[in-house]
Amino acid sequence: MTLTVRKVLRRSRGFVGRSIWVVVAIVLVQLTASVAFYSAIDRQTLREDHARRIAELLVVGERVSKLSQVDFDKVMSSHYLQAEVVALPPEGPPTTRDQTAEANAIAEYVRRWEPDLAKRPLRLWSESRPEGGRDLVGVMSLKDGRWLTFRSRNFPRPWPIALRAVATTLVFSLACVGLGAYALRQLGEPLRRLTEASRHVGESPPSPIVVEGPNDIVELGRAFNDMQRRIASLIEDQAKAMEALSHDLRTPLARLTLAADYIEPDDIKALVADNTHELDAMLRSLADWLRAQHSASTAEVVDLPSLIQGVVARWPDAVRYEGDKALLVTTHRGPLEQALIRLIDNAVRFGGQAKVRLADGPDGPLIEVLDHGPGLTDEAMARIYEPFFRGDAARARDTGGFGLGIPTAERLIKRFGGKLVIGNREGGGVSARIWPPVAVSEA
Secondary structure (H helix, E strand, C coil): CHHHHHHHHHHHHHHHHHHHHHHHHHHHHHHHHHHHHHHHHHHHHHHHHHHHHHHHHHHHHHHCCCCCHHHHHHHHCCCCEEEEEECCCCCCCCCCHHHHHHHHHHHHHHHHHCHHHCCCCEEEEEEECCCCCEEEEEEEECCCCCEEEEEECCCCCCHHHHHHHHHHHHHHHHHHHHHHHHHHHHHHHHHHHHHHHHCCCCCCCCCCCCCCCCHHHHHHHHHHHHHHHHHHHHHHHHHHHHHHHHHHHHHHHHHHHHHHCCCCCHHHHHHHHHHHHHHHHHHHHHHHHHHHCCCCCCCEEEEHHHHHHHHHCCCCCCEEEECCCCCEEEECHHHHHHHHHHHHHHHHHHHCCEEEEEEEECCEEEEEEEECCCCCCHHHHHCCCCCCCCCCCCCCHHHCCCCCHHHHHHHHHHHCCCEEEEEECCCCCEEEEEECCCCCCCC
16 A cells, blocks of 8 residues: 555655646647747738838839839938839849749739739749848749839848747747746645655654645645554554464463473473473564554664664674764664664674674664675565565574564664665675664654
8 A cells, every 4th residue: 555655655746746747738838839930920011011112112103104214213212221213124033942932922922012013924932142141032023024123122021020039939938848837836836745755654753744735735635644554553463463362372382391390301391391481472573563553663863883882782793883973963872772672683693703893874873783794695685674584595593583674673773763765785794874864744
């Protein structure tokens, strides 16, 4: 159930990122469409503007063409438009297909503006100016056989207006993307809290999350809080049931221990006594492991070197301490001490000797339990946190233990927000790195 919730929440968290990319994609499509739209509008507007200018010139030019050449040039020419009546039409330069299409489109607009010019021979083309830019040049025949030539200076390309419109659209689109990303991030905040809370379901005391946001998110948060309570209650009930069972089993074990004193011969007596003692130790280890899942603790200020040295004193000849002499930290004394006892006991049992090292790093205090044993295989390392799994390949009974020391230590540390990492050391041996649990509020 927990894995399914985590998978759903990870997908939900990715939904916000994907939504932002969808918004960006929509904006890009809108921007591309706007560029094409504004370019087409700009091009059409320029064509119509030139067509209107030329149509007026041709109509008026034909009416005043009977004036002298000097008077005609003076009357018809302006800063942007130059006109002249000639005997023979000029030959235009070769043009590209796009330039020819542009000129033909303008000529068509001219004929639409002035239908009387539809039957007149009219030819347009564009020419480059030496100082830069292009002029629109044309020629039309007059009724008296002469030709009216004209030049519209600074025939502009269709991009300047389009670029300004695109820039405006781009700024507006970027503002929309920013606002959309901010809104999606705010909507995704409850999902991020759900994701973070899901990582600790079943490991730490249940901590209800704040339910807020859209209705769907609120319902999801309430369902998550209900699920968290049910899981915690189920785990606690199972642990208490197993604890009660293990406690009740000690009564017949005690009777067997007493009865062993009356068993003969001595070798059978010793066999029964050893097995009853082993069963009693196993039940105690099992009860500790189960109790670690729902144990309670209050955070307090602890002198870590003093606590570690108190634990190390249990093995005066096999364990030594290295590190600071004083380091105060607010943590959970009981769970940390019990976890250290089990980790050091495990290191001494399988490595013969151990070293406990304390350092205050960038991520907070770090406690390392190092042994000098043979280390663990990759298969054993992958299963090191499993209950009842023993890392020694031969499962030799002379080393003692029931495979619950490391799982119990992990439960005690993780339940209150700490971290335990087991790994092989370079050169042999195993290291257990502990980041002490921090203070968390109890449910």
